[in-house]
Amino acid sequence: MQPTRTVKLVSAALLALGVHAAQANKADNSLNIAFDAAPATLDAYKESDRPGLALARMVFSGLLQKNQDTGEFGPAIATGYKFVDDTTIELPIRKDVKFHDGSLLTIDDVLYTLNLVSSEGYKARFQNQVAWIAKAEKVSDDTVRIKMKTPYPLALEMLSENLPIYPRKYYEASQSDMGAKPIGTGPYRLVESQPGSRYVYERYEDYFGPKPAVQKLVVRVLPDANTQYAELLSGGLDWIWRVPPDVAKRMEKQPAVTVKSSSIMRISYISLNPRFDDGKSPLAKQQVRQAINHAIDREAIRRALVGGASKVINAACNPAQFGCASDVQTYKYDPARAKQLLAQAGYPNGVTLDLVISAPPRAILDAAAAQMAQAGIKLNLVEQQYGTAMTNWRDGKIAMLSSNWGSYGIADAALSTSNFFRGGPDDQARNPEIIKYLETADTTVDRELRAKNYGAAQKIVAEQAYWVPLWNHSLNAVQSKDLNFSVDGDEFPRFYKASWN
Incomplete structure (x- = not known):
């Protein structure tokens, strides 16, 4: 019921404020943005969430x-x-x-x-x-x-x-000072801070690189989404992000703002545990895992419930990552073929399995479960907090896990395929051939050799159907029409690239 209520609130905000044009802050060359949570620290080596790390990249520079x-x-x-x-x-x-x-x-x-x-x-x-x-x-x-x-x-x-x-x-004097009053060499410097509420950054005129076009960034923490939408439409904000697809569609109709959908590194997937219940589970059989892949119409779900710049993926990686193969075995939506595979595996009357949901919206998995039921695969959907779900998965207590993964924003299969199939804590397949390929790929700087070994590993993952790769994510940002800015594919908004049209 909660999603329905949210849509109604958003609709009311749009109706109330849609007639007002957002007043872009071109006049004083400032950019007003909002995040839904405050950074735990402004120390880049101690922070873990995207908003805090994005702010750190305004202040600090790398080599x-x-x-x-x-x-x-x-x-x-x-x-x-x-x-x-x-x-x-x-x-x-x-x-x-x-x-x-x-x-x-x-x-x-x-x-x-x-x-x-x-x-x-x-x-x-x-x-x-x-x-x-x-x-x-x-x-x-x-x-x-x-x-x-x-x-x-x-x-x-x-x-x-x-x-x-x-x-x-x-x-050296006090590491804690860096968490509250960071000093770096980046394009912006922090000039005002109300921790947990408001942060003001100004362009650093002695920055060694190209100077940002925007003079001042004002970052506010607004946990309530509807407050963000209302302020954006009334001119109090110039940019917000992580806007749900249904809200983004409504925002597209507002003349004062633009919706920017960026394809990002994050991917959604369903992991299948062939070792579950000491190998006595139906998932121990390759045909059952392949049947599950055939039983989901990924493109229909993506189009209806995900949208934006997302695309269906076929390998255990994001296609934008180095080493992500495009010639792996694929599974088209085919309920009849799924039933046939179940019968071959010894389950002519179908199977019943538990699927733990740790991250994607429940509605997406409800749709997948309905499709799978038509192929004889009944799912019991169990929602768990991300931390609990991952602990249970790593302990071998989960048969199927639905989640997503951002690879730390790194465009390399070492942070996707290897994370899940190189024998680490997230690897329940533990296929020695796959592990060998990935160990080779992860320990050489020879790009050709790396690509060859990643591809070989991903082909086995697909053939054995250890995963149901779903889609890469898109990130919806809504901003003033006069603002020229897009979030990069690694899911970081680099505000020093922003400018006013």
Whole structure:
């Protein structure tokens, strides 16, 4: 009943405010945005949620910068990079980079940051960002050498924005200060903060890179969605995001705003556990898992309930990721074929299975369950909180799990396929052939070899039907018509790219 109530409230807000044109803040060159939750901290190495990390990327800079359109890595604090060998990267450092307190960045700040956050006792929030670093060393006054523990193909991804450089003196004095009053080298600096409520950023005029077009960012925390919609339509806000598809459709009819749907890295899936109940479950049989794949009309559900820029996926990865194969076995919607496969597996009267829902909306799984019932697959839908569901899945207590995965926004199959099928805690298939392919792909910097091995692993996953890959997500943002801005595919809004038309 709750979704129906929400739609009614939103509709009322639109009817009440739709006649008013949003007053874009072009006059004072500011951008007013809203998030639904406050960041736990403004320290980039301690924060975990997208809004907080997005704000951190306004304040901090990494050694490199990734072009989100081409996938190429270019200069930032470092003027470039060079692989000395498979486990060593050298990066020359710019001499004109200033922190927001006016102090000049030196190689000492770089060495301090990298060695600190990769140390065992630091406990960075995302260990995959830092755990690959063995040591950062000084080559000269303007060149740093990073030694890896083993060949790490995602090193450049991490050096681009995921490893911001901190001022040593400031951070050494009190790390907690960085969580409340961050000082970085990025395009914006924090000038005002009401923790949990409002944050104001101004363009940093001494920024070493191209200056942002927008002078000031005003970030407000508004947990109630309907308040966000009302303020956007009345001109109090210029940009909001994560707008549900039904609301986005209504917003498209409002003349003062534009809906931007961006294809992002996050994907939805259903994991099938062939080892459930000590291998006595119907899921132990390949034909049953294949039948489940044939029993869901993914495109019809995507079109009706997901929409936007989303697309059906076929492999255990996002097609935008390096190493994601396009030539894996696919399963078209075919209830008759699903019934045939169930009969071949010894279940002519069908099967009954529990499906735990941890993330996607219940309505999507209700639709899938109705379709599967036509093929003789009865689902008992069980909703669990994400943390509980993942713990139960990893303990082998769940037969089927529906969830989604964002790969930390990284466009590489190492963060998708390998996460679920390389023998880690999320891997209930534990296929030794797949694990071998993924271990090879994850421990070499040879891109051709990596792609070959990822493809081989993904083909086995698809043939064995260990997954039901559903679709990649799209993210709906609604903004003033005069605003020129889009969220990037890694699910990060980079506000320094925004401008007023």
